Amino acid sequence: MALACALAASALVACERGSSTGPAPGLPEPTRAGCPAGLARAEAAVRRAERTDTAWDGPVAGPPAVPGERIVYVAQTMTNPGVAGIAGAVREAARAIGWGVRVIDGQGTPAGVQGAFAQAVALRPSGIVLGGFDPRLTSQQVAKAVGRRIPLIGWHAVASPGPSRTPRLFTNVTTRVEDVARISADWVVADSHGRAGAVLFTDASIPFAHHKSDLIRQRLAACPDIRLLSVENIPVQDTGTRTPQEVSSLLARFGRRWTHSVAINDVYFADAAPALRAARRKGAGAPFNIGAGDGDPSAFQRINSRQFQTATVPEPLSQQGWQIVDEFNRAFSGAPPSGYTAPVRIATAANSAGATAWDPPGFRAAYRRIWGGG
Known part of the structure; x- marks a missing residue:
């Protein structure tokens, strides 16, 4: 070696x-x-x-908010800052749309993730987020959720953004x-x-x-x-x-x-x-x-x-958390996924202006307008 x-x-x-x-x-x-x-x-x-002179290029139309939904976020491990950041953003977006959210930590082990997913399915939520883990790790739990017609949305769950047939995901939110x-x-x-x-x-x-x-x-x-x-x-x-x-x-x-x-x-x-x-x-x-x-x-x-x-090369964690909620709203409404994928960006001391995150500008207002029917 x-x-x-x-x-x-x-x-x-x-x-x-x-x-x-x-x-x-x-x-x-x-x-x-x-x-x-x-x-x-x-x-x-x-x-x-x-470049910093960018504008929101994501969805500006979609179904209005479906009231009273409950989603569960299954995290691969909350010690992963990206997984934890998405969890926080999903909570924020859920409050904005009027939904409930529960986060279950898989603790970073196969058994832990499987147990967390099984717990999520048992709660019979409106939808489940696969936060940063391979769905093949939880194939039995995924099959049970699909059998119960619980929509599944991944974050970094499969290699590509967008819908997935195998495993069955309404969409997968990630940069390419x-x-x-x-x-x-x-x-x-x-x-x-x-x-x-x-x-x-x-x-x-x-x-x-x-x-x-x-x-x-x-x-x-x-x-x-x-x-x-x-x-x-x-x-x-x-x-x-x-x-x-x-x-x-x-x-x-x-x-x-x-x-x-x-x-x-x-x-x-x-x-x-x-x-x-x-x-x-x-x-x-x-x-x-x-x-x-x-x-x-x-x-x-x-x-x-x-x-x-x-x-x-930052993931727009807040935007992606809001996108996950918007994608669930599309699933609950019988609409197709938005198809949006955020562009890649490089953040340095020279262009971050002291910020501690990067997200496409204007995304919160855009999603609020969509959910409000505007």
């Missing part, structure tokens, strides 16, 4: 702990120094994603994982001017996250002088205990060759900070870190204070 990781530092081979040490199938081998075309493309994409992976990798290319030693943090136990990190690997591999030093497979629920020691090990192995990091969730950088600080690394210095989701308030705080995180 150590030999494979050492080779990765010089030959674009990722070493993912607990899995194969070889290159991902289909990844190109380095053929020349630098990547001028790729760098120009990445820089243009990053400039677009950093391909877009998030692409712009995260492009940021590393642009920020490093096409020359970086990168580390990728992922959770291979979550198919959505594993797919995202595979896409990031492929995008980085297109630039020969972006060297993927290591892929660290750390379950999200274990980041607090495992990330500090893994970061210390990475610092010892790669030293100054480690210039950039990408993580499938910002929480990894919260737990990396103590180890980087102990190694006397500067908060505004290398490794320069970008989170490929979720953009929770603590990530923005690290970015704005320049403390071991430079950028994030």
